[in-house]
Amino acid sequence: MAAQTTKEERRQKVIEVLNEARAMELQAIGQYMNQHYGLDDMDYGELAGKMKLIAIDEMRHAEMFAERIKELGGEPTTTYPGKVSKGQAVEKVYPFDANLEDDTIDVYNQFLLTCRENGDSVSMKIFETVIEEEQIHVNYFDSIADNITKHGDAYLARIAGTSSAAGVGGSG
Numbered sequence: 001m002a003a004q005t006t007k008e009e010r011r012q013k014v015i016e017v018l019n020e021a022r023a024m025e026l027q028a029i030g031q032y033m034n035q036h037y038g039l040d041d042m043d044y045g046e047l048a049g050k051m052k053l054i055a056i057d058e059m060r061h062a063e064m065f066a067e068r069i070k071e072l073g074g075e076p077t078t079t080y081p082g083k084v085s086k087g088q089a090v091e092k093v094y095p096f097d098a099n100l101e102d103d104t105i106d107v108y109n110q111f112l113l114t115c116r117e118n119g120d121s122v123s124m125k126i127f128e129t130v131i132e133e134e135q136i137h138v139n140y141f142d143s144i145a146d147n148i149t150k151h152g153d154a155y156l157a158r159i160a161g162t163s164s165a166a167g168v169g170g171s172g
């Protein structure tokens, strides 16, 4: 920590990375919701239901970052950093998402260090928690990508027509 930085400057640095992370979560929410509807349209119910649950994980992350930003006196961003990639074939969805999550983990590890350098252990802890959950997302997306690569149509045929019921209340 540079000796000259004031408490306020350090706080602003942390708010900045929390807001960048929040924007990335908003992007992921938009992307996964779009894929959820797409998978549902393609009749891959099981995959659609799981995608919806992962989108909801990202909503929790966006809220965790927002709550910490508010605690620090900042304003949570509502801006999406990029465009949602639409109309992806099922073969494209899973490598795409695994890559997105992998990049996110890398960036969040950098943000965690920024929090450490600026003396904010509470924000560090939030990044730690979120990174662990993103790793679970990577593992899931990788496993589906593998299934599709290895078993192709046989795997997809097994998923076709399955129920998309997910979460509390099933159809919610």
Ligand code: FE
Pocket: 025, 028, 057, 058, 061, 130, 134
């Ligand atoms: Fe997330």
Ligand code: FE
Pocket: 028, 058, 101, 133, 134, 137
């Ligand atoms: Fe994620």
